[in-house]
Amino acid sequence: MTAAASDPPRIAQLSKYRIESMLGAGAMGIVYRAFDPVIERHVALKTVRHELFESGERHSLMARLRNEAQAAGRLAHPHIVAVYDYGETADTAWIAMELVSGQGLKPRLDAGRALELATALDWFAQLLAALGFAHEHGVVHRDIKPANLLVSAQGRLKVADFGVAHVESSTLTLSGAMIGTPSYMSPEQFTGDPVDGRSDLFSAAIVLYQMLTGCRPFAGASQAEVMRQVMHDTPRTPSACNPALPPACDDVLMRALSRRPDARYQTAHALWRALDDAMRGAQPAAPLATDDDRTLLEAQPMTPAAPLASGTGSWRGDSLxxxxxxxxxxxxxxxxxxxxxxxxxxxxxxxxxxxxxxxxxxxxxxxxxxxxxxxxxxxxxxxxxxxxxxxxxxxxxxxxxxxxxxxxxxxxxxxxxxxxxxxxxxxxxxxxxxxxxxxxxxxxxxxxxxxxxxxxxxxxxxxxx
Structure with missing residues (x-):
């Protein structure tokens, strides 16, 4: 979870962990910034809300939290938030996980602006690397969305929140249930059909679409409208939403967003290879003196005063x-x-x-x-x-x-x-x-x-x- 301390903590200690501040709160629980005095490191401590724990849902909530610990705990990968510990007390349950210094992807995308092409492709490659690793180890995330994707201060993307993940050996039964976040769900998630890694890839394609265009391919005003669009509508091509994109992206993304799982790319590697091949085909034969988002108003010779974009570290121009x-x-x-x-x-x-x-x-x-x-x-x-x-x-x-x-x-x-x-x-x-x-x-x-x-x-x- 990201390290961005906000409100004062409501508790001072949980098990061996000293609570320092509250990082955030969601429908299921609260995430704290905490310190492990035994090995002297900071962690993100995810807990179940007390009121939910006392509402008769104790068993299902604990099962879900254990499922997250089991799913993420078996996945040691640089692009997956590491899980260190799990525990239960009389009135709550918790997971200790890696504290990521950075920010979530959601605030960036909520601004409604497309990311630089290089940045979007870089983060998407890291997302696919994480998903490919998870799928190879029998874990399907089932809730890939910007809110569950963290970007560290070093620019490394990490996948978080495996709370609704499906693990091959899991005892958590969710068959027939509609699991996920509507704007990023696959058709099979809406219908409650069994899901596999191809469902995660559908959700990942939605995230890439949003990174490249600044908007989501399915964006109805209600869950019912989003569901109707996912099940029946074909979204606009990415290049129609953002003319600066190479049209080569369109075929790859539209296939990745196919309604039938067997019509999509079957593995994370296959999806990345197709996108990589498409981008290779879109590469101009000769170098162009243009910037990341391919906007060129007038071709000017580069002068010795050409600057880096202030504060961004991103490259502008071909000959700095x-x-x-x-x-x-x-x-x-x-x-x-x-x-x-x-x-x-x-x-x-x-x-x-x-x-x-x-x-x-x-x-x-x-x-x-x-x-x-x-x-x-x-x-x-x-x-x-x-x-x-x-x-x-x-x-x-x-x-x-x-x-x-x-x-x-x-x-x-x-x-x-x-x-x-x-x-x-x-x-x-x-x-x-x-x-x-x-x-x-x-x-x-x-x-x-x-x-x-x-x-x-x-x-x-x-x-x-």
Whole structure:
């Protein structure tokens, strides 16, 4: 859950957790910011409302909360909010989960404006990576919507709230019930038919449609009207709502929003591959001096004064003066390898990342900024490994060592760590390398620098601890 403290807490302690503030309240319960004194970390503590707990719904509420803990607890993934603990008391039940520093996607989309194409595709790739992982582990979320999608301060999207998820081994019986949020529900959810991962992909396609156009494809004034539209109407094509979009998006999204599950993309990977292929086909043959949303009023030659958009960090223009610090031979192979993983949007992402650290061009820092954009674990590992020794971009800028460790091994470890810590990983690796007597000790020290348990476990697995 997102860390955005608001009202004072109504309770001071729950089990071992010290309550610090209230993050938010919903129909089912209250979410608190809390502190675990045993391992000294902050968590989001999700509880059931006391009045609901006492209203005769105790059994079903506890079953739903346990279901969320069971569903999310079995999914250790960088784009899924981690669940740490579950407990019950005489008058409530609670889940301790990862505290995400950032904000929800819903406020951004409620503004009714389309997101930048690169941002929307980046977050959608991360959403599909999370859903693909969940589906492979027998979990269907069943309530994918912007309110359940959190964006961390580092720009990483995380899926939250598995309270109505279906788990293959779950004892929570919801057969025939209409579960979900109407504007994002699949047709089979409205009819109460059995759902599988294709239902989540339908909901995810609605989220992408909204990110790209600023509006929802099904937006009736009542639940009944929304249901009628989902069951019978064909929404407008995305490019009809936002002419700046490449028409190649239309076919992919309209298929993803098919009423029949067997007419949709059958897996998260298949949906992303289709969208990636469509965007590759939409890539112009020659570079265009235009911005992220493809709005070009008049083609002007770029001048040395061309700025970055203030406060956004987003790239404007094809030839920023700050990029002149980067050797051309360094950026080209990075873009090529990233494009092989995520498609033509790689060109924009590479230049945006390069501009962010243009004052001190560093290959390792650049790879650290780009690696999280790759949704596939295997693809991300291959991308990092390609530049582990600096040869992938024609240069080596690894940390300077004052130890007996091999420089290339340390740089490889720093790049792996960068997927979780960002560019600061180089500093951490350099510092710990000077203190480590062996590569294994270095890996252990670097793992300890990762605060998120799930991420730390993935790093340890990656380096063979």
């Amino acid at each position: 003066p700050s990029l002149t610090m980067w050797p051309g031979a360094m950026l080209a192979p990075v873009e090529t390898r990233l494009a092989a993983q995520i498609g033509p949007v790689a060109r924009l992402l590479v230049r945006r990342a390069a501009a962010r650290i243009a004052d001190a061009p560093d290959l390792s820092a650049l790879i650290a900024l780009l690696a999280p954009h790759i949704p596939s674990d295997k693809g991300r590992a291959e991308f990092i490994a390609a530049f582990a020794d600096g040869s992938g971009a024609g240069t080596s800028r690894g940390p300077t060592l004052c130890s007996s460790l091999d420089a290339q091994e340390v740089q490889a470890a720093a790049l792996r760590l960068a997927a979780y810590l960002g560019p600061i990983a180089n500093i951490v690796a350099k510092r710990e390398a000077s203190r480590a007597a062996s590569l294994r000790v270095l890996h252990e020290r670097l793992a300890a620098a990762i605060s998120n348990e799930a991420d730390r476990a993935r790093f340890e697995r990656d380096v063979g601890l």
